[in-house]
Amino acid sequence: MSRWLPVLLVALTLAVASLFCVVILDEREQGFRTLLNEPEPSVFGISLNQANLVEPGWYLRVPFLHEFYRYERRNLHFHSTPHSLNTVDRTLVDVDYYVIWRIANPQRFFESNRSEAAALQRIDELSYSEVREAVNKHTLRDLLSERRDEVQREIVAGAAASLEPLGVVVVDVRIGGAIYPTANLDRVYERMRTERRRYAMRFRAEGEQQARGIRSQAEGESQVILAGAERESLRLRGEGDAEAARIYADTYGSDPEFYAFVRSLEAYRKSLDRETTLVLSRGSSFLKYLFDPRPPTSPKP
Structure with missing residues (x-):
């Protein structure tokens, strides 16, 4: 028994060490690893570390030498709070939106944001900028009609270009709602009533003109x-x-x-x-x- 004790101690030591020296990534995860706080140190042009770990598997992590960061591989969602924005016809509306995004480059994501919380703040800021620009260029009718898809494609293209340097891929951006602010509803309803009255007067005048023409022709x-x-x-x-x-x-x-x-x-x-x-x-x-x-x-x- 005494002969196997050293072997067992070594095996136990290796088993315990493996818990700290091996990192397992499943299909839902990806990682970023540094060596001596450098993402890709090299000696004589030979890289000593693989920084981006985007495939599932087992990866070496030497204590005190490697730092390891886990990130999601799946699509992530961000839903904004409502923002008051002006359309091209100076109509004030409350707009909320949601962003579907994914971490495409763990190294770039780490260097730009350090954490998902910081990334969400950047995503909110840049997405809001694109949404505001798109809303400012279109009417409320565009946001509520079949042209809404066209507006959203513009937002996706702009947001993708803005967030690509952060190591983020924008999958989709959707406008959740575009409604009038509660404080402006009375003014909006009055404007709608005025517009309906104007349409009614125009249609009535056109009808009377047609009636006169028909009567004249009949006479x-x-x-x-x-x-x-x-x-x-x-x-x-x-x-x-x-x-x-x-x-x-x-x-x-x-x-x-x-x-x-x-x-x-x-x-x-x-x-x-x-x-x-x-x-x-x-x-x-x-x-x-x-x-x-x-x-x-x-x-x-």
């Missing part, structure tokens, strides 16, 4: 139709009068006495009604057929 068409009907009426009346005159003439030529009888009846119809009073002598020719109703005899053929 013109009705005049044309009435004039055509009047011409047709005069033509038919003239044809009827001509036909009546022809019939009268034929009748007069064949039977003058019967013609005189018919003309007298027509005169009675036109002259005598309930409101007409005639004072005539009994011998008046006008009353001939009233007192002698026998119809005239037509001459034998």
Whole structure:
């Protein structure tokens, strides 16, 4: 037993030392390692240390020689507080946004930020700058319509360029909401009502103008139709009068006495009604057929 004791002590010592000399990174992690506080010291051009540890695995860490920093490999999220910003049409809105980002270069991230808390502050500042610039160039309608995606793409491009020197990749930036500040709601509602009234007046004026045009066109068409009907009426009346005159003439030529009888009846119809009073002598020719109703005899053929 005494022979194996030194071996066991050595094994135990190595096991305990491995706990301090080996670092394990899983699929969710990446790391940054320095040697004597230098990320990549070299001797005769030969690098003595691998600073960026971006793959999962086992890595050596010698106590008092190496410093080791763990970082997330997964996407991280940052959600801002609402900021009051002016749109291009000078509309004040409260805008909040969230950033999806990832550490792409642990060494650059460490040298720029030292910690994730400091990185979040830088991400907030730079993202806010891009969001503010984009909102200042667009209207509120753009932020609430299908053009919102275009605005967000502009923000992502700007934020990616700003955060790349920090060792950060911007996956996405999204505007969470764009609403009017509570203090401005009354003024906004009044402006909306005024705008709706202006639209209503314009539409009403356009409708009245169209109605006048339709009425004018209808009146013109009705005049044309009435004039055509009047011409047709005069033509038919003239044809009827001509036909009546022809019939009268034929009748007069064949039977003058019967013609005189018919003309007298027509005169009675036109002259005598309930409101007409005639004072005539009994011998008046006008009353001939009233007192002698026998119809005239037509001459034998």
